[in-house]
Amino acid sequence: MHAIQSWIESVNDRSDLLKKWKERPIVLFFHGEQETVPLTISTQNVRIDYDYEFHCPVHVHAPSQIIEKMLEGEVQLSKLPADLGKIEGKLRDILYVESLMLLAR
Secondary structure, three states, X not given: OHHHHHHHHHHHHOHHHHOOOOOOOEEEEEEOOOOXXXXXXXXXXXXXXXXXXXXXXXXXXXXXXXXXXXXXXXOOHHHOOOXXXXXXXXXXXXXXXXXXHHHOO
16 A cells, blocks of 8 residues: 555654664554555664564554555544544554654654
């Protein structure tokens, strides 16, 4: 998905965003209609990572159009209506991922 790759580049280009996270890595799973893309978010970078270790998973189940809107900061994870998708994970991890989506625009 092109939107995911663009978002990864935007976050990695902003050196100020990732260094704020002092906790353990987060594994963010985007579950779209046809594929699942796992991303590891650490203090060094965000990367697509199929060899992930289960640190603190955040799962986003949504159609690809909604995932794109999330990555663009137009739809917030914490305010996603149930009919548009489902978010799973610890609240603090979800809020951190959401902040990355909003600030990396």
